[in-house]
Amino acid sequence: MSERRVVIVGAGIAGAATAYFLAQRGQRVILLDRERTPGAHSTGRNAAILRTAIPEPxxxxxxADSRRFYASPPPGFSEIPLFESVGLYLGAAIEAAEDLRAWTARSDCSAGGSEVPPEQLYEAYPQLAHKLALTVHYPTEGAFDVNAILVGFLRGARAAGAxxxxxxxxLELAKRAERVVGVETSEGFVKADEVVIAGGGWAGRLPGAAGWPLGLTPKRRHLLVTAPLPELDPRSPVVWLAGDEFYFRPESGGLLLCACDQDAVEPEQGESLRDEVLERIAEKAARWLPGFDALEAAHYWAGxxxxADDSLFVVGPDPRAPGLHWVAGLGGHGITTGAAVGRLAAEWIAEGWSGHPCAQALLPRVPVSA
Ligand SMILES: Cc1cc2nc3c(=O)[nH]c(=O)nc-3n(C[C@H](O)[C@H](O)[C@H](O)COP(=O)(O)OP(=O)(O)OC[C@H]3O[C@@H](n4cnc5c(N)ncnc54)[C@H](O)[C@@H]3O)c2cc1C
Structure with missing residues (x-):
């Protein structure tokens, strides 16, 4: 094992996947999280949708890289499948159909998908309003078992010595002559040769890194799960309605619903609930799913x-501070992309470079004023 110590701040998907791939490379890893349970924030509060059709190359x-990993992870990673290919439909009413067509026709979004008659989706969800002008079906996408993924990364990292x-x-990054040399924690100083900030909504907040702003903004989003719906097939597909921005999929016998709210917040407010958003979810559900007699909320949460300002992830070494790395700004795709992000981050930290085609685009972008 390498003598270099890499301290990772945050045990969500970003930190766990980075720890896994670093430990696999023989790096000495210490993974820290302020919570007693890993994955307690965004990684444990998301919609668990696998959608590789992302209109950003x-x-x-x-x-796409991550999907390959999740589809056939290394032996021993998980006893159960990491996702279920229940299929995903993107749909739009007439007013939004042109935008959706432009989106799904892009080469990065057309792979694996095809336009189908809306009737195909109405058959899967007889309760859906017959208002769609365009429906695109991705039969191999679906829903993750996020817990199995997180446990796989953590267990694999620990087995490799993390x-x-x-x-x-x-509490703070520790620097000597501008080089990062460790972190001050609630349990004392932890020495490090490299520190990785994988703090999710708090990533832009860490004192000591605060002088190196990357423009990371947390945006709050609510999810609601209905009470069980006996008429719903639990293997029904994921549906995403563009334009009105509403998505749903089966969850715990009911439907998980999202109105796609995205209010910029301070991380302290990132998980607090707003009644008006829950009302918006109810309105969209009434508009799009009139065939369900009564949808009752079983539970709801926000995350x-x-x-980053340009919505691209931030993965790699900070050019302003030797010893500091970022794995942050994973937006709404952190689970879908987590395996490839962790591998890319580990490559930067262990090798000091990466030949991955996305590596340069995701390096920390230094604000002009900094
Ligand atoms: C409502 C919602 C729906 C989503 N749906 C999807 C989806 O369908 N598919 C998808 O791929 N992605 C989805 N996402 C996005 C995905 O959840 C995130 O991109 C991903 O979880 C981010 O992981 P992370 O590790 O960066 O952050 P987190 O999981 O939040 O982990 C950060 C960790 O850092 C710790 N931490 C922070 N500061 C400190 C500190 N100072 N000291 C110690 N520990 C610290 C925190 O305790 C936390 O555990 C969704 C997100 C939300 C909120």
């Missing part, structure tokens, strides 16, 4: 999707 490429300390808050 770099992110699409990471999603150390994990949960319930430990990183953060964190974006």
């Amino acid at each position: 770099a992110l699409h490429a990471l999603a 150390e994990m300390r949960f319930g430990v808050e990183v 953060m999707r964190t974006f």
Whole structure:
């Protein structure tokens, strides 16, 4: 094992996948999270949808790489499948059909998808309003088992020698002559040769890194799961309605619903609930799913999707601070792309370079004023 110590701040998908691929490369890894349970924030609060049709070439490429990993992970990674290919439909009413057609015709979004008559989707969801002008079907996309993925990364990292300390808050980056040399934590100083910020909604907040702003903004999004619906087939597909921005899929016997809200927030407010958004979900559900007699909320929550100003991920070494790396700003695609992001980050940290086609595009972009 390498003598170099890599400290990773954050045990969501970003930190866990990075720890996994670093440990596989024989790097000495210490993974820290302030929560006692890993994955307690965005990684444990998302919609778990596998959609590789992302209209941004770099992110699409990471999603496609990750899909290959999730489809056939290394032996021992998980006893159960990491996702179910229940299929995904993108749909639009007439007013949004042209935009959706332009999106799904892009080479990175057309792979694996084809335009089908809306009746095909109405058959899968007889309760859906017959208002669609365009329907594109991706039969091999679907829904993740996020817990199995996270556990696979953490277990694999630990088996390869990574150390994990949960319930430990990183308070500040420690620097000597501008080089990062470790972190101050709630349990004392932890020395490091490299520090990786994988703090999700808090990534832009860490004192010591705050002088190197990357423009990371958490945006809050609510999800609601209905009470069980006996008439719903639990293997029904994921549906995403463009224009009105509403998506749903089966979950826990009911439907998981999202109105695609995205309010920029401070991380402290990133998981607090807003009644008006829950009302918006109810309105969209009434508009699009009139065939369900009564949809009752069983539970709901909010979580953060964190974006850089240009909405591209931030993965790689910070040019302003030797020893500092970022794996942040994974927005709404962190699970879908997690395996490839972790592998890319590990390559930068272990080798100091990456030949991955997306590597340069995702390097920390230094704001002009910094
Ligand atoms: C409502 C919603 C729906 C989504 N749907 C999807 C989807 O369908 N498909 C998809 O691919 N993605 C989806 N996402 C996006 C995905 O969840 C995120 O991109 C991903 O989880 C981000 O992972 P992360 O590891 O960067 O952040 P997190 O999972 O939040 O992990 C960051 C960790 O850092 C820790 N931390 C922060 N600061 C410190 C500190 N100072 N000291 C110690 N620990 C610290 C936190 O405790 C936390 O555990 C969705 C997100 C939301 C909110």
